[in-house]
Amino acid sequence: MNKQLLDKIREKREFSQLPEKDIENAFSHYEKIQASDDEKIKLTKELLRKVFSAFISQKLLSLKNKDTEWILRKHISTRERLPYYGKIYSRIFGEEKIASVIDLGAGINGFSYDYLGRKKKYTAIESVGQLVELMNFYFGKEKLNARAIHLSLFETEKVKKTIEEEKKPRIVFLFKVIDALESLKPNYSKELISEIAEIADKIVVSFATRSLGSREKFRAKRNWIVDFVKEHFNLLDDFELGGERYLVFNK
Ligand SMILES: C[S@@+](CC[C@H](N)C(=O)[O-])C[C@H]1O[C@@H](n2cnc3c(N)ncnc32)[C@H](O)[C@@H]1O
16 A cells, blocks of 8 residues: 555554554455545544454553553453453463463553463563553563563564564463454464464463443354364363453464
């Protein structure tokens, strides 16, 4: 896509720091339709909003000095998970020694670092630059063994390199991010998971079992990911807590 259109989309603060790759993927859905550039930009922004900013309070894009729980409540995913973090992480880790956690499409999940057990190195990968800054500010202030990286998950080779830099045993999280990847590039999540399975000791994929904000279940829609995991990987655990289902697996 041309630079002028890219700049126009980035004029909006919520999209100002998105990697080019993500904007391009969104724009590609409308590139060939019969419409004006303005209309294409409008549609691209609507899709980007659905994928990158619908879950966060706009307050997160500017504030820094707030306590951890306040921040975890400003993102729909972490707010819903907040009462269950202890249980979720102890179920995922058990007694096992894990050296590194790599959290893909992390949102602000880095603020749950304390629930991880402080011995693990935590790495977040996230497209929204403001959330990356927010996490790095917190990691620095608390002197945590953690970092956040501003990178699109569509940069497959860079994502793999980031994972490979971390000590083994490594665990990779893909919490509530599959829908986002699928809406920008259908079937990409399967490709990404297959690549990551080669270098991760364990993968945890999660998805919501009820639509955000409502109690209605939409289990059927997610069967494809469960089937994909069961068919190609070794499913180690499968549980549901707080309206979120977690699949733990490896190669
Ligand atoms: C529903 S939120 C879930 C956040 C976090 N994983 C959690 O469960 O607490 C999805 C996150 O994935 C990020 N994301 C979506 N597509 C991405 C991509 N292609 N590359 C990097 N991050 C992405 C979004 O910006 C958002 O923070």
